[in-house]
Amino acid sequence: MERVFQIVAVMLAVIAAYFLWNGNKDGAFVSVALGCVSFFLSVRSKVKQRNQLRELENETARDSASSSD
DSSP states (O other): OHHHHHHHHHHHHHHHHHHHHTTOHHHHHHHHHHHHHHHHHHHHHHHHHHHHHHHHHHHHHHHHHHHHO
């Protein structure tokens, strides 16, 4: 999922550059804003995935510790 957001962010950056090249500052602003949102969503999905893995590892460690007692 994070790759999708990263690809969208890059595409929106290219679109923003195109708008700037043509002098459309409003379109460039909207494209840059949406690209930033897409980039931060990719970071969020990566962090969420890491947290889920960490929680799963903690549960596994707790289960193995409680079963050995």
